[in-house]
Amino acid sequence: MPVSIKANRDGFRRCGIAHSDQWVEHPDGRFTSEEIEILSADTMLQVKITKKPAAPATPPSPGPQGDAGPGDQPPSPGPQGDAGSGDQPPSPDKGKTSKKGGK
Structure with a gap:
């Protein structure tokens, strides 16, 4: 058990x-x-x-959404589509063309 000590004289x-x-x-x-x-x-x-705190007698309660089991998982997002689909903003270099070949 942890012990706390204080001296009357430093x-x-x-x-x-x-x-x-x-x-x-x-x-x-x-x-x-x-x-x-x-x-x-x-x-x-x-x-x-100092006595160590006793372990809780009951398991902790699940969070506000409940205990999610393997079948309770939300669906994972599908493959990422075109940047114009509204999911994510387009990357800064999307749509730019490089000038190669001298034209």
Whole structure:
């Protein structure tokens, strides 16, 4: 479990760490259970043991459109047609001709 520690005096050392006078959260596994007992018993330190949030008892509810199964997928767009079909604006070089051959 993560442990948050705040020292009454900045730089106070215990269990191999100089503790801050601001709350610092240490990750799960940073201290052994014996070290947590030592830290908690020290009057120069304030120690909070943070419990991990419990997993939800029920699965999360589907989004506003519901749970889409394989047959519920919207149809995929067909092959792209001519740029003039209104689907997409024409590309800037569409319709321009190159002047090759000297004419």
